[in-house]
Amino acid sequence: MRDDRLAAAVGNASLLGIGYLLLRRWRLAIAAQLMAVALVALLLVEKALWCEIALAVWWVAVVVHGWTAAGKPGTRSVREQRLIALGVTIPVLLTGVFFRVEAAGIQREVAEARAAGDCAGITAAQQKVRYGDRIADAAGIDRLDVDVDACAQLQEIARMLQGTLPGHTNLLAEQFEKLTAVLAKPGHDKTVEKVLDEYLGSLSKQSSCDTVKLATWLRDRQKTQNVLDKAGPVGDGLVPGSQFACAQSEAKAAQWRAASYRYRELIARYPKASVTSKARAALVVATLQVQLLDIRNLIDAGEYCDKPAAYGGAPRYRRGVNRALFLGETNPHIARLPRQWMTDVPTNASVVICTGALEDGPAIRTCPYTREGQTYTFYRTFRKVVVPVKIYAMRTGRLVKNAKVAIDGEACPLVYTDTSGLLPLVGSTISTPVEPSDANVRAAFQPLLVRP
Known part of the structure; x- marks a missing residue:
């Protein structure tokens, strides 16, 4: 009996060194097994195509070497050798084919789930992967792991997007x-x-x-x-x-x-x-x-007369009575105007009238007076009361008129009460504002507020 070449080659095709065992080449059998284990381990680590090629080259090498190493006298019949070789190699190859097909099916499921945007389907398919699938198609299964990692990232991104x-x-x-x-x-x-x-x-x-x-x-x-x-x-x-x-x-x-x-x-x-x-x-x-907010801020800050602003919702400055919002220097005469001519509400005002400090106006009449208990005479020249005004149209913020309002009033009363407490000089002439009546104040401001 001789060692059968076919049995040795088929036995080595199992990558378990069975052919070498049939040839009684114990060291080669152990070396072949260790080499196969190393290549499979490298494949699982690297998951690269070149590892698969290296494993295939080694498979061809041991098959060929098993064929060439046989032919010497042996201890088993050819039939027995071939049965042993086939009994080991066929299950190994069938197992490899099974896991390769299974890995391909899982990859197909993942591809379909990926095409549908179904990360849950990708994860479910990947969970079917077994250790044998990773050996049979390490590179392909590694791509599945990449897909699962991508889905995990997308899940976290979706959470962060919220x-x-x-x-x-x-x-x-x-x-x-x-x-x-x-x-x-x-x-x-x-x-x-x-x-x-x-x-x-x-x-x-x-x-x-x-x-x-x-x-x-x-x-x-x-x-x-x-x-x-x-x-x-x-x-x-x-x-x-x-x-x-x-x-x-x-x-x-x-x-x-x-x-x-x-x-x-x-x-x-x-x-x-x-x-x-x-x-x-x-x-x-x-x-x-x-605009209204700006105007109110300017009014509150006392700056409107320096920085007039528009309020487009204000009544137009038109014929008839125009209500006025009085700002600027205060004086007792403004309060004597008719209430229907004035307003404290910016939205109701047609105009803003900025008043300046009272001034002495044109002289009306000069009259002599003596102070009670005194024998000498002094004179008082009664003058109109002048109110400098700037009139702005509330609707546009534009200056309508820059004028001085002269208020007439009573001059040279028979008795003039001087509350100043000062003693006038003999023969001196003192400028004195007239005493306007409500009618006088109204007549002075009417041309500004009541347009014909």
Whole structure:
């Protein structure tokens, strides 16, 4: 009996060194087994194609060497040798084929789940992987692990994206960078798109002002020529409605400056949007409120007369009675005007009249007087009371008239009571304002406030 070449070759095809054992080449058998174990271990670690090629080359090498090493006298019959070789090698090869086919089926499931954007399906398929599958197709199973890792990243990104809903655009930018990194992994367009779609669908359910921030960032995001670019049109579509709703909420909270800014921005950017006509109408109201706020601030600070401002909602300066808001230097004569000519409410005023300090006006008459208990004479020249005024139209803030109002009054009363306590010089002439009546004050201001 001789050692059978076919049995040795087939036995070595098991990668267990069975052919060498049949040839009684114990050291070669052990070496072949150790080498096979080392190559399989390297394949599991590196998961590279070159490892598979190295294992295939080693398989061919031991098969060929088993064939060439046989032919010497042996102790077993050819039939027995071949039965032993086939009995070991066939189960080993069938096991390898089984796991290879199983690995291919799992990869196919993962590919289908990946194409559907189904990360749950990818994870479920990957959980079917067994140790034999990793040996049979290490590189392919390694790609499955990469897919599962990508899905884990997407799950975390989806969770973090929910944290952007209060308007955190910096966090949003970070998550888009991570989505871009996942897209760099082959085949993950649909899984990334699904996460993106879920996020975009949640934007409109948030606070309108937060939605504006996020949608504006999405609209202005620089395109990257991938699936993430679909966020731009979605953001652009969300901005008008959310911008208007945010402006409305600010207006309701009397944040008129912020609301006015949003209305203007909306009108300028989206002139044809469905809400733009409403924004234009709302802007009129907000603008008036801002003007009114500015005017009240100027009045409270005592600066209106130096920095007159417009309030477009004020009554026009027109024919008939025009109510006035009096500012500036106070004097006792203004209070004697008819109440229907004056107002303390800026929204009711047609004009703002800024008054200056009282001045001596034209002389009316000079009369002699003696002081009680004195024998000498002094003179008083009675003069009209002059009130410098600047009149501004409240509606436009423009100067309507810069004038001096001269108020007539009673001169040279028979008795003049001097409360100054000063003793006038003999023969001196003292300028003295007349004593206007209510009618005199009214007559002086009527041309300013009652236009024919």
